[in-house]
Amino acid sequence: MPYGREPSGPGFAYPAEDRFALDPLQIGTPLSSKKPGTRGTRVTAAEAYSAAAFADCYSRMNVLVELAPKMERSDWLTLLGEWWSGCENVEFHQGMLKALLGTRGPIAEMMSAEERERWDALSDELRCYRVCGKKYVSGPSWSLDAGVARQFPKVNPFVAEEPLLLTGSVRKETVLAVKLDRGAPELISFSVRPLSVHELRP
DSSP states (O other): OOBOBOOOSTTOOOOSSOGGGSOGGGSSSOOTTOOTTOOOSOOOHHHHHHHHHHSOTTTHHHHHHHHGGGSOHHHHHHHHHHHGGGOSOGGGGHHHHHHHHOSOOOOGGGSOHHHHHHHHTOOSEEEEEEEEOGGGTTOSEEESOHHHHHHHHHHOTTBOSSOEEEEEEEEGGGOOEEEOTTSSOEEEOSOOEEEEEEEOOO
């Protein structure tokens, strides 16, 4: 989603290093021995869907990343696309997601027929927007509509206390997928070039 949640709570602290330089497999369920493309116990598409459905929105992306080496790639991409908008904390996993997905689009399996049509209709160069906290500026989900992005702090109780509105530019060929699950186009890309940052005032 084009918005980042600030984790908090007793004892919470960000690591001193840039979080996005860390191996994302070290975050959440221990997966440090697994790398993209390794093989383990095979999982059917139906079993994987059940696993994703059973997870909550904060742990679901971790489950999806774990499933990647256990499924046929096309089935996994379809599953990821179906559940993408039902995941929070995507930023924690973006290093592994980038390794698994690459940086060139489109990834047709991640999109519905309507979403593929929307991808086809994109301009070659796009302006995009993202609302997040200071620690989430490099997330992979962006909105095509600044107005939609601005509204997010009013409806999400977990948004950062001092949200930022980021404006970026991205080429169509680096947009992996378009998602329409939230009622407004959402772009998935690891290649957005930042143009400006503005603090959102209450």
